[in-house]
Amino acid sequence: MVPLLLLSPLILLAALGAVWKARPVHAALLLALALALVAVLYLSVGAEFIGLVQFMVYVGGVAILIVFALLITRPGDEAAEVARRPRSLALGLVCVAPVLGILLYAVSKGLPVAAFEDANPKLPVQALGTELFENAVPAVLTVGVLLTAVLIGAALFAREPGPKSELPADR
Amino acid sequence: MNPLPLLLTLSSLLFALGLLAVLTRRNAILILVGIELMLNAANINFIAFWRYGSVEFDLTGPLFVMFSIAIAAAEAAVGLAIILMVFRHTRSTDLNRLDSLHG
Amino acid sequence: MESPAPTTRASSPPPAAGWSLPGIGLLKGMAVTAVNMIQSYYRKDRMTTVQYPEERAPISPNFRNFPFLVYDGDNMAGLRCTACSICEKECPPQCIYIVLDRDENGKSLKRPKVFDIDVSVCMNCGICAEVCPFDSIYMDGQYELATGDRFGGLLFNKETLARSTDYHAQLRPLEAAEVAARRKAEEEKKLAAQAAKVAKAKLEKEQKELKAKEEQEKGTGA
Amino acid sequence: MRVPALIALVLGSFPSLGLAATDKPPLLTGESLPRLPQRLVEMALEALKAPDWLVSLASFATAAGTVVAVFLSAFALLSLIERKTLARAQNRLGPNRAGIFGILQPVADGIKMLTKEDIVPTKAEWFLHLVAPVMIVIPSILALGVIPYGREWLPVPLELGLVFFFATGTMTEVAVFIAGWASGSKFPMLGAMRAISQMISYELPLIISALSVVMLSGTLSLADIVAAQSGYHLGFIPAWNILTPWGFVAGIIFLIAANAESNRCPFDLPEGESEIVAGHMTEYSGFKYALFFMGEYLGLFAISGLGITLFLGGWQAPLPGLGFVPSWFWFFGKLAAIIFFFLWVRTTFPRVRVDQLMRFAWLCLIPIALLTLPVAALWHFTANPDGSNGVLSWLLCSAILAVPFIIITVIFNRRLAPSLRTYHYAE
Numbered sequence: 001m002v003p004l005l006l007l008s009p010l011i012l013l014a015a016l017g018a019v020w021k022a023r024p025v026h027a028a029l030l031l032a033l034a035l036a037l038v039a040v041l042y043l044s045v046g047a048e049f050i051g052l053v054q055f056m057v058y059v060g061g062v063a064i065l066i067v068f069a070l071l072i073t074r075p076g077d078e079a080a081e082v083a084r085r086p087r088s089l090a091l092g093l094v095c096v097a098p099v100l101g102i103l104l105y106a107v108s109k110g111l112p113v114a115a116f117e118d119a120n121p122k123l124p125v126q127a128l129g130t131e132l133f134e135n136a137v138p139a140v141l142t143v144g145v146l147l148t149a150v151l152i153g154a155a156l157f158a159r160e161p162g163p164k165s166e167l168p169a170d171r
Numbered sequence: 172m173n174p175l176p177l178l179l180t181l182s183s184l185l186f187a188l189g190l191l192a193v194l195t196r197r198n199a200i201l202i203l204v205g206i207e208l209m210l211n212a213a214n215i216n217f218i219a220f221w222r223y224g225s226v227e228f229d230l231t232g233p234l235f236v237m238f239s240i241a242i243a244a245a246e247a248a249v250g251l252a253i254i255l256m257v258f259r260h261t262r263s264t265d266l267n268r269l270d271s272l273h274g
Numbered sequence: 275m276e277s278p279a280p281t282t283r284a285s286s287p288p289p290a291a292g293w294s295l296p297g298i299g300l301l302k303g304m305a306v307t308a309v310n311m312i313q314s315y316y317r318k319d320r321m322t323t324v325q326y327p328e329e330r331a332p333i334s335p336n337f338r339n340f341p342f343l344v345y346d347g348d349n350m351a352g353l354r355c356t357a358c359s360i361c362e363k364e365c366p367p368q369c370i371y372i373v374l375d376r377d378e379n380g381k382s383l384k385r386p387k388v389f390d391i392d393v394s395v396c397m398n399c400g401i402c403a404e405v406c407p408f409d410s411i412y413m414d415g416q417y418e419l420a421t422g423d424r425f426g427g428l429l430f431n432k433e434t435l436a437r438s439t440d441y442h443a444q445l446r447p448l449e450a451a452e453v454a455a456r457r458k459a460e461e462e463k464k465l466a467a468q469a470a471k472v473a474k475a476k477l478e479k480e481q482k483e484l485k486a487k488e489e490q491e492k493g494t495g496a
Numbered sequence: 497m498r499v500p501a502l503i504a505l506v507l508g509s510f511p512s513l514g515l516a517a518t519d520k521p522p523l524l525t526g527e528s529l530p531r532l533p534q535r536l537v538e539m540a541l542e543a544l545k546a547p548d549w550l551v552s553l554a555s556f557a558t559a560a561g562t563v564v565a566v567f568l569s570a571f572a573l574l575s576l577i578e579r580k581t582l583a584r585a586q587n588r589l590g591p592n593r594a595g596i597f598g599i600l601q602p603v604a605d606g607i608k609m610l611t612k613e614d615i616v617p618t619k620a621e622w623f624l625h626l627v628a629p630v631m632i633v634i635p636s637i638l639a640l641g642v643i644p645y646g647r648e649w650l651p652v653p654l655e656l657g658l659v660f661f662f663a664t665g666t667m668t669e670v671a672v673f674i675a676g677w678a679s680g681s682k683f684p685m686l687g688a689m690r691a692i693s694q695m696i697s698y699e700l701p702l703i704i705s706a707l708s709v710v711m712l713s714g715t716l717s718l719a720d721i722v723a724a725q726s727g728y729h730l731g732f733i734p735a736w737n738i739l740t741p742w743g744f745v746a747g748i749i750f751l752i753a754a755n756a757e758s759n760r761c762p763f764d765l766p767e768g769e770s771e772i773v774a775g776h777m778t779e780y781s782g783f784k785y786a787l788f789f790m791g792e793y794l795g796l797f798a799i800s801g802l803g804i805t806l807f808l809g810g811w812q813a814p815l816p817g818l819g820f821v822p823s824w825f826w827f828f829g830k831l832a833a834i835i836f837f838f839l840w841v842r843t844t845f846p847r848v849r850v851d852q853l854m855r856f857a858w859l860c861l862i863p864i865a866l867l868t869l870p871v872a873a874l875w876h877f878t879a880n881p882d883g884s885n886g887v888l889s890w891l892l893c894s895a896i897l898a899v900p901f902i903i904i905t906v907i908f909n910r911r912l913a914p915s916l917r918t919y920h921y922a923e
Contacts, residue, residue: 008181019192031204045222052663060666062247069251073258092195103183131230143241150245157252296908307844311585320587
C-alpha cells in the first residue's frame with residue numbers, strides 16, 4: 001500500500017510532464033520515466049517478471065525508439081506549440097473530461113464487492129510459463145508471427161529508398 | 172484497506188492523460204507517446220485486478236499484460252516506421268500538414 | 275550484392291588462390307600481438323623506449339633548435355658578434371633585437387650592447403645562422419627550455435645565449451671543425467697580409483730613410 | 497507513520513530482494529570470507545539489540561558495499577593492467593612512474609580526475625547533463641548484485657536474476673542517450689546515436705544466446721544455472737555449457753556481443769577517438785567523466801561475470817579434487833581470463849565500420865544465435881536417460897551448427913572475398 005501511495009503521484013506527474021512538455025525529447029524522456037515507474041509499481045505488487053519485462057520492452061525498446069524517431073525527424077516549432085496550447089488544451093479537456101468522469105464513476109460504483117485483500121501475492125513465473133506454452137499456445141504463436149512480420153515490415157518501411165524509387169515530395 | 176480503488180483511479184487518470192496527449196499533440200511521434208500511456212493504463216488495470224481482485228490462483232491478468240506488452244512493442248515499431256516513411260515524403264511529422272487527400 | 279568490378283592495376287598481385295576459413299586472419303593477428311607481448315619481456319631490441327629524465331636518446335648532429343652565440347676564448351669578451359644586424363633583418367618572425375655598443379664619442383665598438391632573442395617567437399628556421407658572415411650565431415641542440423615564467427623566462431639575452439667554441443665543437447663536431455679551420459685559415463691569411471703590409475711598410479720606410487740620407491748627403495755635398 | 501517503519505515497509509514490499517539473510521555461515525572459512533563484513537555487522541547490531549529491520553537493512557547494505565568495494569578496486573587495478581598490457585603489445589613500457597611498476601597510477605588518475613574542473617557547456621541542459629553519468633553507473637552496480645560469485649557469496653539471491661540483469665542493462669541505453677542529447681553538441685549526439693543503435697543490435701544476440709542456457713537449465717535464477725553445470729563428464733571434463741556444441745556457439749556469440757555491448761574495441765565506434773572525439777562523453781570533464789569510465793568498466797565486469805555464470809560454470813572448479821580452494825577464487829580467475837581476452841582483442845583489431853557492425857549483428861550473429869535454440873532443444877531430447885549425451889547427439893548437433901559456418905566460408909571465399917581494393921585517390 002505504501003509504495004503504491006508513493007508511486008502513484010510520481011507516475012502521474014511524469015505522465016503529466018510527458019503530455020505537457022513542449023520540447024519533444026523532454027516529453028519522450030518523461031514517458032520513459034513514467035513507464036519505468038510503472039515497472040517499479042509492478043515490482044512492488046509482486047508481479048516481478050511483468051515489471052522487469054515492462055522495463056526491458058518499454059524503457060529499453062519503445063522509449064528509445066520514440067527518442068530515436070524524434071532525432072531522425074525534424075522537430076516542430078516549439079513556440080507555435082506553446083502558442084496554440086490554450087485552445088487545443090481546452091478542446092482536449094472538453095473531450096477528455098467526460099471519459100474521465102465515466103471511468104471514475106465506474107471505479108467508485110462498480111467495484112467487485114467480495115474483493116480479496118491479497119488474491120495473488122506473488123506471480124509464479126513457472127506457472128506463467130506453463131500457462132503461456134500450454135493453454136495459450138495459439139496466442140503465443142500468433143504474437144510470434146505478428147512480431148516477425150513487424151520486424152520485416154518495419155525494416156522494409158524504414159529502408160532508405162533507392163535513388164530510382166525516390167518519389168517527388170509533394171511539398 | 173484494499174488498494175484496488177487507488178490503482179484503478181491511477182489507471183483512469185493515466186488513460187485520461189494519454190487521451191489528452193493524443194487529442195492535443197500535433198507531432199505524430201508524441202501522439203504515439205499518448206498511445207503508450209493509454210496502453211499502460213490498461214496494463215495497470217489488468218495487474219490490479221489480478222493482484223487485488225476476487226479470483227485466486229489465476230494468471231489471466233499477467234498473461235494479458237504479456238501479450239499487451241508484445242503487441243505494444245510491435246505497434247510502436249510499425250508506427251514509427253510509418254512516421255519515418257511519412258516524414259521522408261513530406262519533411263514533417265505534423266499531422267495537420269498531412270492533408271494531401273483533403274480533396 | 276556484387277561489388278563493382280575491381281580496377282586492378284597490372285602491377286598489383288593477383289588475388290590469393292585457394293580457400294581460406296573465415297577468422298584465420300583474426301587468429302593470425304592475435305598471434306602477432308601475443309608474440310609482441312611476450313617477447314617484450316625478454317628481447318631487448320623490442321623495447322626501444324628510453325626512460326627520459328634518467329637517460330636520453332642521443333640527438334642527431336643535424337638536430338637544431340633555438341640559436342646561440344659563439345665566443346672565442348674564455349669569456350664574453352671574445353664574442354664573435356659584431357652587431358651588424360643582418361640576422362635581425364633577416365629573421366622572419368623578427369625575434370632578434372640588437373643594439374650596437376658605442377663608446378662615449380659615438381664610435382662603434384663593433385660589439386652588441388643588447389642581443390635578445392625571444393624564443394617564444396623564434397620558429398627555429400636557422401636563417402640567422404645561414405646569413406651570419408662572422409660565424410657568430412648557430413642553432414642549438416638544447417630542448418629542455420620549459421620555464422615557469424613565460425615572458426621573462428623565454429626572452430634570452432646576450433649572457434644566456436653565449437656559448438664557448440668548445441660547446442659548439444661538442445654539439446656539432448663536423449660543422450665546428452670546418453668553421454674553425456676556415457677561421458684559422460682566414461686568420462692566417464689576415465696575419466700574413468698584415469705581416470706583408472708591415473714588411474712592406476718597413477721596406478718603404480727604409481727606402482725613404484735611405485733616400486733622405488742620400489738627399490742629405492747630396493745637400494751637404496752641394 | 498514513523499520513518500524507519502516506512503523504510504522497512506517499502507523495502508519489505510519487494511519480497512524478492514530477500515532482505516533477511518536466512519543462512520548463517522561459519523565466520524572464518526575461505527568460502528565465507530567475502531561475507532565476513534556482512535556477518536560482523538549483523539552480529540554487532542544483534543549484540544546492540546537493534547530492531548530487525550535495521551539489522552536486515554544494514555546487512556544488505558554491507559553486502560552491497562562489499563561487492564561495490566571489490567569491483568571498484570578491480571576497476572582501479574584493471575585501468576592500470578589494461579594500459580600495461582596494451583603497452584607491452586605495442587613494445588612500450590606503460591605507466592611505471594607512480595609507485596613501483598606504476599601501481600599507484602590509478603590513485604594518481606583518481607586524484608587528477610577529482611580535482612579537475614567540472615565544466616557544464618552553456619548549451620547543455622544542466623540537470624540531464626548531471627543525471628546521465630549517475631544513470632550510467634547505477635545499472636552496472638545493480639547488475640553486479642545478482643551474480644553468484646561463490647558458493648556462499650551471492651549478494652542478492654534473485655529468482656529472476658537473468659531477467660533482472662538484462663532489464664538493468666537497458667537503462668544504460670537511456671543514460672547514453674541523455675548524455676548525448678543533454679550535452680547540446682553534435683559529437684555527443686552522433687556518439688549517442690551510434691551507441692544506442694549498437695547496443696540495441698547487440699542486445700538481441702546477447703539475450704538469444706543466453707536463452708539457450710535458460711532453456712536447458714529450466715530456470716532464470718543465476719545460482720540455479722551455476723548449480724545445473726556442476727559435476728564432471730568422464731570424471732574430469734567439467735559439465736560446463738561451453739563444452740557442449742550449442743553452448744560453444746552460444747558462448748562465442750555471447751562473448752562477441754558482450755564485447756560490443758560494453759563498447760570495447762573493435763566495436764568502440766560510439767567513442768572512437770579518431771572519429772567522434774569521445775562520443776557521448778565529449779562534453780564531460782572531471783569526476784563525471786570518471787563516472788562514465790567507471791560505469792563502462794563495471795558493466796564490463798558484470799557482463800563478463802554473466803558470461804562466466806552462463807557458460808563457464810560460474811564458480812565451479814575446472815577439475816575435480818580442487819574443492820579445498822574457495823569457490824570465489826575460481827570465479828575471479830575466470831573473470832581475469834575473460835578480461836585478459838578482451839584486452840588482447842582490443843590490442844589486436846582495428847575498429848570496424850558502422851555498416852560492418854550492423855551487418856555483422858543482424859546477418860551473422862542473430863541468425864546463428866537463433867539456430868542455437870533448436871539445437872539446444874535437440875540436445876535436450878537426444879540425451880540419455882541419465883542426462884548425458886551420446887556420440888550421435890554430439891555429431892548431430894555439431895553438424896547442424898556447422899552449417900552456418902560452412903555457408904559463411906563459402907560466401908567469404910566466393911563473393912565477399914576482398915577483391916583487390918584500389919584507392920583511387922591514393923596516387
